[in-house]
Amino acid sequence: MFESAELGHKIDKATYDAEVPKLREALLDAQLDLAKLAKFPVIVLVGGLDGAGRGETVNLLNEWMDPRFVQTHGMGEPSDEELERPMMWRFWRSLPPKGRVGVFLGSWYTWPILNRVMGVTKTADLDQSLERAKRLEKMLTEEGALVLKFWLHLSKDKQEKRLKLLEKDPKTRWRVTERDWKHFKMYDKFRVVNESVIRHTSTAEAPWIIVEGFDARYRSMTVGKVILDAIQKRLAEAGKKTTEIFAPPPLPSIDRLDVLKTLDLSQKIDKKKYLSELEKYQGKLALLTRDPRFKDITVIAMFEGNDAAGKGGAIRRITGALDARCYNTVPIAAPTEEERAQPYLWRFWRHIPRRGRLTIFDRSWYGRVLVERVEGFCSKEDWMRAYSEINDFEAQLARHNIVVAKFWLAISKEEQLRRFKEREKIGFKRFKITEEDWRNRKKWGEYEHAVCDMVDRTSTEIAPWTLVEANDKNFARIKILKTLCTQIEATMKKK
Amino acid sequence: MFESAELGHKIDKATYDAEVPKLREALLDAQLDLAKLAKFPVIVLVGGLDGAGRGETVNLLNEWMDPRFVQTHGMGEPSDEELERPMMWRFWRSLPPKGRVGVFLGSWYTWPILNRVMGVTKTADLDQSLERAKRLEKMLTEEGALVLKFWLHLSKDKQEKRLKLLEKDPKTRWRVTERDWKHFKMYDKFRVVNESVIRHTSTAEAPWIIVEGFDARYRSMTVGKVILDAIQKRLAEAGKKTTEIFAPPPLPSIDRLDVLKTLDLSQKIDKKKYLSELEKYQGKLALLTRDPRFKDITVIAMFEGNDAAGKGGAIRRITGALDARCYNTVPIAAPTEEERAQPYLWRFWRHIPRRGRLTIFDRSWYGRVLVERVEGFCSKEDWMRAYSEINDFEAQLARHNIVVAKFWLAISKEEQLRRFKEREKIGFKRFKITEEDWRNRKKWGEYEHAVCDMVDRTSTEIAPWTLVEANDKNFARIKILKTLCTQIEATMKKK
Numbered sequence: 001m002f003e004s005a006e007l008g009h010k011i012d013k014a015t016y017d018a019e020v021p022k023l024r025e026a027l028l029d030a031q032l033d034l035a036k037l038a039k040f041p042v043i044v045l046v047g048g049l050d051g052a053g054r055g056e057t058v059n060l061l062n063e064w065m066d067p068r069f070v071q072t073h074g075m076g077e078p079s080d081e082e083l084e085r086p087m088m089w090r091f092w093r094s095l096p097p098k099g100r101v102g103v104f105l106g107s108w109y110t111w112p113i114l115n116r117v118m119g120v121t122k123t124a125d126l127d128q129s130l131e132r133a134k135r136l137e138k139m140l141t142e143e144g145a146l147v148l149k150f151w152l153h154l155s156k157d158k159q160e161k162r163l164k165l166l167e168k169d170p171k172t173r174w175r176v177t178e179r180d181w182k183h184f185k186m187y188d189k190f191r192v193v194n195e196s197v198i199r200h201t202s203t204a205e206a207p208w209i210i211v212e213g214f215d216a217r218y219r220s221m222t223v224g225k226v227i228l229d230a231i232q233k234r235l236a237e238a239g240k241k242t243t244e245i246f247a248p249p250p251l252p253s254i255d256r257l258d259v260l261k262t263l264d265l266s267q268k269i270d271k272k273k274y275l276s277e278l279e280k281y282q283g284k285l286a287l288l289t290r291d292p293r294f295k296d297i298t299v300i301a302m303f304e305g306n307d308a309a310g311k312g313g314a315i316r317r318i319t320g321a322l323d324a325r326c327y328n329t330v331p332i333a334a335p336t337e338e339e340r341a342q343p344y345l346w347r348f349w350r351h352i353p354r355r356g357r358l359t360i361f362d363r364s365w366y367g368r369v370l371v372e373r374v375e376g377f378c379s380k381e382d383w384m385r386a387y388s389e390i391n392d393f394e395a396q397l398a399r400h401n402i403v404v405a406k407f408w409l410a411i412s413k414e415e416q417l418r419r420f421k422e423r424e425k426i427g428f429k430r431f432k433i434t435e436e437d438w439r440n441r442k443k444w445g446e447y448e449h450a451v452c453d454m455v456d457r458t459s460t461e462i463a464p465w466t467l468v469e470a471n472d473k474n475f476a477r478i479k480i481l482k483t484l485c486t487q488i489e490a491t492m493k494k495k
Numbered sequence: 496m497f498e499s500a501e502l503g504h505k506i507d508k509a510t511y512d513a514e515v516p517k518l519r520e521a522l523l524d525a526q527l528d529l530a531k532l533a534k535f536p537v538i539v540l541v542g543g544l545d546g547a548g549r550g551e552t553v554n555l556l557n558e559w560m561d562p563r564f565v566q567t568h569g570m571g572e573p574s575d576e577e578l579e580r581p582m583m584w585r586f587w588r589s590l591p592p593k594g595r596v597g598v599f600l601g602s603w604y605t606w607p608i609l610n611r612v613m614g615v616t617k618t619a620d621l622d623q624s625l626e627r628a629k630r631l632e633k634m635l636t637e638e639g640a641l642v643l644k645f646w647l648h649l650s651k652d653k654q655e656k657r658l659k660l661l662e663k664d665p666k667t668r669w670r671v672t673e674r675d676w677k678h679f680k681m682y683d684k685f686r687v688v689n690e691s692v693i694r695h696t697s698t699a700e701a702p703w704i705i706v707e708g709f710d711a712r713y714r715s716m717t718v719g720k721v722i723l724d725a726i727q728k729r730l731a732e733a734g735k736k737t738t739e740i741f742a743p744p745p746l747p748s749i750d751r752l753d754v755l756k757t758l759d760l761s762q763k764i765d766k767k768k769y770l771s772e773l774e775k776y777q778g779k780l781a782l783l784t785r786d787p788r789f790k791d792i793t794v795i796a797m798f799e800g801n802d803a804a805g806k807g808g809a810i811r812r813i814t815g816a817l818d819a820r821c822y823n824t825v826p827i828a829a830p831t832e833e834e835r836a837q838p839y840l841w842r843f844w845r846h847i848p849r850r851g852r853l854t855i856f857d858r859s860w861y862g863r864v865l866v867e868r869v870e871g872f873c874s875k876e877d878w879m880r881a882y883s884e885i886n887d888f889e890a891q892l893a894r895h896n897i898v899v900a901k902f903w904l905a906i907s908k909e910e911q912l913r914r915f916k917e918r919e920k921i922g923f924k925r926f927k928i929t930e931e932d933w934r935n936r937k938k939w940g941e942y943e944h945a946v947c948d949m950v951d952r953t954s955t956e957i958a959p960w961t962l963v964e965a966n967d968k969n970f971a972r973i974k975i976l977k978t979l980c981t982q983i984e985a986t987m988k989k990k
């Protein structure tokens with residue numbers, strides 16, 4: 001795996017001096033086209049061995065390119081705001097928007113490798129991390145990002161030599177730390193783990209580019225040329241239609257039985273029982289959120305449902321039990337300009353709350369497989385891959401002790417009609433039924449199909465869907481409160 | 496000042512039950528109009544005495560209004576990311592966009608009051624804080640925000656009674672802390688300070704609304720009605736033209752002498768000296784940013800100048816000396832949709848870096864008094880008030896040990912022409928001269944006038960302008976590097 005990066009590559013000064021001005025010129029031009037077209041972001045990961053020139057490479061890229069369109073992130077120790085969220089949150093908040101280059105010194109591989117070498121984790125843990133990294137990169141590339149992963153390598157004797165060289169020069173002495181020498185002593189161990197990481201995560205869409213790090217001129221020119229070439233190729237491609245995937249059709253409904261049809265929508269509870277249960281479960285929720293253990297968890301409650309199914313009312317029954325300081329409600333509407341310049345899930349990641357807080361999403365990331373699918377706002381390829389992307393997203397949340405409570409509020413077609421008409425009669429403007437509501441209603445069957453597929457593909461043990469029979473609002477609200485309490489309790493007990 | 500809030504206001508249950516449904520209905524309607532029109536944000540501050548029902552009021556507002564359009568912020572202990580920035584950063588990051596309501600439990604008054612009562616600060620410090628708060632609120636209201644400041648008051652015996660009542664009820668016992676009783680013992684001290692705060696900061700545009708806090712029904716209905724009334728009035732007003740201010744004309748140029756004309760643009764240094772000075776000052780900058788004391792400060796370097804004055808090149812000479820992990824470059828272009836929904840300075844506040852970091856702005860908040868003024872993108876009122884708003888902004892940065900280095904790169908009209916023509920000849924696309932460049936050039940005189948006004952009004956001891964003679968690029972780059980080093984050193988020594 002590292003053979004080609006131990007051959008002693010080098011570039012002489014004359015060649016370097018002749019080539020580099022052209023390379024820089026071309027890089028600047030490519031960068032300007034990238035910024036103007038703003039079709040995709042470029043994500044550059046710089047990893048590798050201590051002393052292999054990672055920091056120097058990153059600095060050089062900033063020197064060669066227009067620093068106004070490059071964002072560099074040294075992924076050192078996370079801040080407290082970052083520690084209180086899933087590990088990937090800090091990368092999401094640093095992702096470059098379309099048209100920009102984001103350079104990451106350290107990446108989602110850094111800690112998995114270190115933890116494995118230091119024996120904190122087992123091989124199985126490492127493999128899991130790598131699998132997650134691969135899936136993340138697949139998602140990023142499928143969302144259009146150009147992901148370039150550089151690995152700067154040194155043979156054992158070359159690493160020793162480089163560290164000594166750096167230490168000798170007073171200008172670079174500060175770069176070599178005790179940690180570097182400690183790591184050098186573990187060279188063989190690092191090599192095994194690094195190799196396995198590179199092997200497992202060199203995918204077709206985001207392969208590792210292994211560069212010998214000893215000779216600065218060789219290293220710099222190689223990295224620069226790869227970046228230039230990749231940006232130019234992608235710029236030339238942009239606009240080309242992607243090939244359609246072949247995917248087997250979703251589960252056909254040959255006996256007209258599906259998860260929605262099995263719901264008993266006639267379930268209801270009377271006013272008296274409703275009020276006493278409401279008090280009971282709101283009280284319970286209030287106590288749970290004031291439990292000291294609540295400080296260690298995070299809650300995300302997410303609402304989807306038919307139009308007029310009563311999402312707003314259900315949400316208010318939850319917030320009514322909470323202290324306003326500890327929750328936040330996020331209504332999902334059309335994405336903003338900044339959100340459109342990022343991968344689809346970015347606009348949800350940005351709302352992931354800190355520990356000890358509860359965030360309610362009124363509509364959610366499931367829009368991708370519901371309205372976007374049915375209305376054709378995204379391609380079939382996009383919503384087909386969304387199922388597993390969403391599962392990955394929720395798995396990350398769950399791993400971080402985040403309760404993910406997902407509610408689908410289901411009403412019958414007749415009940416919806418009744419509510420639409422009632423709202424039209426009442427005439428309060430906030431209940432005004434829009435053309436769009438009637439339009440959506442015409443696609444009832446298609447939505448139903450999309451909902452069933454969604455439940456089949458994304459109701460998981462870590463983040464199950466709760467289908468809520470919502471023809472009776474009281475019944476729905478109590479079921480939601482009760483479910484939410486149960487999920488919070490279960491997670492708090494795990495701690 | 497508190498007389499009206501010690502009269503024993505109360506509302507009986509029957510009246511409350513009859514009035515509240517109408518109030519809620521109207522609040523929801525107003526909120527929907529607010530969201531639809533999205534013309535201005537509503538900022539609600541809830542302050543007052545312990546036990547006066549601040550938390551309950553905030554919860555009630557969330558219950559009465561549509562929680563999807565309300566953002567509540569409990570301004571408790573700041574996070575580490577917040578502590579590393581000026582105190583106001585956490586408020587800026589929490590400001591509601593146009594069309595939304597932001598409720599703040601705790602505000603920019605909380606700490607100044609506590610610090611004064613506890614004797615940490617003197618009256619003069621308090622007065623300074625209040626002056627700053629007033630200026631902030633003036634800016635917010637002039638940017639269109641509706642600022643509502645509630646103060647929930649209790650007489651001394653009523654506070655004691657309320658705390659005891661809350662303690663007796665097992666449901667509310669958790670609300671009363673030892674801190675509350677400690678504060679109660681200091682009632683008289685608090686009263687004096689609170690009174691003075693309210694007196695000093697009750698302005699025409701954002702007066703305090705003092706509400707007696709003992710009776711929950713009275714308190715709730717009063718706050719609800721005030722909010723409703725204010726939103727409705729502002730909605731009715733929106734679209735009305737604001738009255739033009741009378742402002743004396745800027746300094747006339749009767750003898751054709753101004754700060755730009757006094758610059759000796761013929762200054763230059765030869766290549767040899769340039770290279771040695773460049774190495775010297777880049778080396779110095781590199782060492783300064785690696786000095787352990789650099790961890791305690793922040794640097795903001797900001798570049799404005801004539802088109803083609805060489806900002807990009809100067810910036811690259813700075814970044815060339817730095818480790819890419821410690822700096823960030825922010826090019827200022829047209830604001831995004833999210834930025835347009837916020838006060839003017841918001842898009843700069845969001846880029847204020849953490850400690851130990853350097854951020855370079857390529858163009859800046861001065862666009863308001865330069866391009867926006869000259870091109871008529873904002874009204875005279877807007878750019879006239881911008882001078883003092885900008886001074887306030889920079890004062891906040893400086894108070895937080897942030898070096899604010901501001902550079903104006905000046906070239907002569909002839910030199911600009913030469914560079915424009917040269918660029919047209921070279922023909923590299925990134926140097927392409929645009930129509931806009933030629934258009935701006937026609938307004939040379941107006942820009943010059945705007946620059947002189949800007950320097951006169953915003954070159955302060957804490958954040959001075961450095962006018963850079965830039966006809967010779969080498970001279971300009973060295974002057975900039977040298978100035979930056981001096982400013983950083985001065986701030987590091989102060990620590």
